[in-house]
Amino acid sequence: MLHIVNKSATERSTLESCLRMATKGSAVLLIEDAVYAATNGNAAAAKIQAAAADLKIYALGPDLAARGMAGRVLDGVNVVDYGGFVDLVAEHSNCQSWL
Amino acid sequence: MSDMDEMEDGSGIVKKFMFLNRKAPHGTVYALEGLEVVLITAAFDQDVSMVFTDDGIYQLMKGIDTKGIEVKDFSRTYRALEGYDIEKLYVDQASLDARGLTEDDLIVDVTVLSVDEMANLMAEQDVVISF
Numbered sequence: 001m002l003h004i005v006n007k008s009a010t011e012r013s014t015l016e017s018c019l020r021m022a023t024k025g026s027a028v029l030l031i032e033d034a035v036y037a038a039t040n041g042n043a044a045a046a047k048i049q050a051a052a053a054d055l056k057i058y059a060l061g062p063d064l065a066a067r068g069m070a071g072r073v074l075d076g077v078n079v080v081d082y083g084g085f086v087d088l089v090a091e092h093s094n095c096q097s098w099l
Numbered sequence: 100m101s102d103m104d105e106m107e108d109g110s111g112i113v114k115k116f117m118f119l120n121r122k123a124p125h126g127t128v129y130a131l132e133g134l135e136v137v138l139i140t141a142a143f144d145q146d147v148s149m150v151f152t153d154d155g156i157y158q159l160m161k162g163i164d165t166k167g168i169e170v171k172d173f174s175r176t177y178r179a180l181e182g183y184d185i186e187k188l189y190v191d192q193a194s195l196d197a198r199g200l201t202e203d204d205l206i207v208d209v210t211v212l213s214v215d216e217m218a219n220l221m222a223e224q225d226v227v228i229s230f
Contacts, residue, residue, distance in 0.1 A: 006126070007126070008123055008126065008154050010153065010154055010197060010198065011122075011123075011153065011154050032125070032126045033123045033125070033126035033154070036123065036154070036157065036198070039198075039199065040199050041198060041199010041200065042197070042198055042199055043197040043198070045199070061167065062167025062168050063125075063167075063168060065163075065164040065165075065166075065167050066124075066125055066163060066164065066165040066167060066168045066170070066172075067123070067124065067125065067157060067160060067163065068157075068160030068161055068162040068163040068164075068174075068204075069160070070162070070164070071162070072199075081167075
């Protein structure tokens with residue numbers, strides 16, 4: 001399953017809800033303000049790194065760049081472009097957006 | 100113009116305005132709208148403080164490149180605030196710490212305040228407007 005999160009983890013609890021529900025081997029794609037969670041020093045960084053043991057974590061590159069965060073991405077997080085976003089949706093049988 | 104006239108038409112009265120920015124720049128329209136309102140207020144010669152806390156700190160990041168998401172990059176506008184006599188920019192240390200950031204990561208010179216200092220600054224305002 002592909003989980004998509006778009007809200008900042010330092011403002012909303014959707015990333016936490018997602019990580020609680022995501023089963024082993026699932027993919028989590030961070031877009032829009034959710035990408036901050038995948039940056040060095042963010043309060044949510046430890047949660048992302050712990051989750052990366054069981055989940056594949058992706059972050060949308062254009063959203064990182066638009067926030068000045070392109071050079072601060074955590075190790076273990078895969079940066080994808082819009083084409084990669086489409087591929088992730090196509091590769092997984094189902095998808096949940098944590099609005 | 101006498102003092103009484105000034106009181107009646109409201110001109111010449113300077114109030115302390117704080118604009119409190121707590122949202123990241125592109126996920127919502129708050130940051131851009133807040134910036135527009137600050138620039139309007141500056142035209143009325145008021146005592147303006149701009150405060151960035153929580154995710155609002157992210158509005159001031161260096162190295163923003165919005166080409167990929169095809170929206171306006173308004174981060175440069177913060178550097179123009181000085182030209183509108185808006186020179187009181189504040190961030191709080193705790194918000195920087197929670198995001199792994201330091202003053203050096205920001206595009207403008209700011210004053211970094213402790214929580215207590217920020218609370219006192221807020222308490223002494225005539226008007227607080229939040230975005």
